[in-house]
Amino acid sequence: GGNAARRFCDRVFPESGVGAKPYKPPVTRAINFASEAAAVNGSTWGWINVWATWCEPCREEMRLLKNWSQVLKQEGLAVQLDLLSIDADDAESQLRQAVASGLPGRVSWIQSDAEFKAMQEYLEIPLSAAIPIHVLVNPESKVRCIRIGAVVEDNYGSVREIFKNTF
Numbered sequence: 335g336g337n338a339a340r341r342f343c344d345r346v347f348p349e350s351g352v353g354a355k356p357y358k359p360p361v362t363r364a365i366n367f368a369s370e371a372a373a374v375n376g377s378t379w380g381w382i383n384v385w386a387t388w389c390e391p392c393r394e395e396m397r398l399l400k401n402w403s404q405v406l407k408q409e410g411l412a413v414q415l416d417l418l419s420i421d422a423d424d425a426e427s428q429l430r431q432a433v434a435s436g437l438p439g440r441v442s443w444i445q446s447d448a449e450f451k452a453m454q455e456y457l458e459i460p461l462s463a464a465i466p467i468h469v470l471v472n473p474e475s476k477v478r479c480i481r482i483g484a485v486v487e488d489n490y491g492s493v494r495e496i497f498k499n500t501f
Contacts, residue, residue, distance in 0.1 A: 338495035343470075343479035345458060355477040357382075357469070360418070360453045362442040378412045379497050380471035383439065384450075386421045387428040391484040392466045398485055400438030402493060411497045415439030420450050420465065470496060 339346050347355045357380065383399060385392035403415050417439045421429050433441050444450050454461055457469065463482045470479040479496060 338492040338499075339479055342481055342489055342492035342496060344482045345480040347477050347479075349472065349474070349476055349478065355457065357471040357475050357477050358456065360449045361445040362418075363445050377473055378414050379473060380469075380475075381413050381415045381439075382418055382469040382471065383415065384418045384420060384465050384467040384469070386419055386465060387425055387432050388421070389465050393432075395466060395484045395486075396438055398487065398490075402490055403438060405490075406494065406497060409494070411494070413497060417441045419443045420447075 347353060359382075381399075381403075383392075383395075387393070399415060403413055406413050415438055417437055419429055419441065421443065429441075429443060444453075451461060453459075454463070457477060457480060459467060459480060459482065466484055468479075468481040468485065469477060470481075472478050485493070
């Protein structure tokens, strides 16, 4: 799976030992959306997708994320997709509309820009990085892969290989 990780990930962290990075979910707002994010549950991979309603590439890749998570599940590779919105305070109605339209994962709303910045610093993501950002977390809650930028159809093979094999 190492080649898949090199092709797909901008940053790879080791599974254990020096440099291993436990996933620490950022603080999210108390929202009364139907779907609420939770921590990775320890038996599946977690896929954290950092997005916003105003981000065109983010919205475009939702269809792919939905299809991929369904196909992965059919192959016995259950993945928990968590959609972490970085929308501004005044975007609640847009976020509610997006949730109502049917998104492919659990939705949470990051509490503040400062909280997002802290997450970027912890995960060693450049503060200048554009969303979407994808964070793949193994069942032991260790960050294994970070991708900056949208996923495209051609990435499926690499993603599947990452979830299928430890690398």
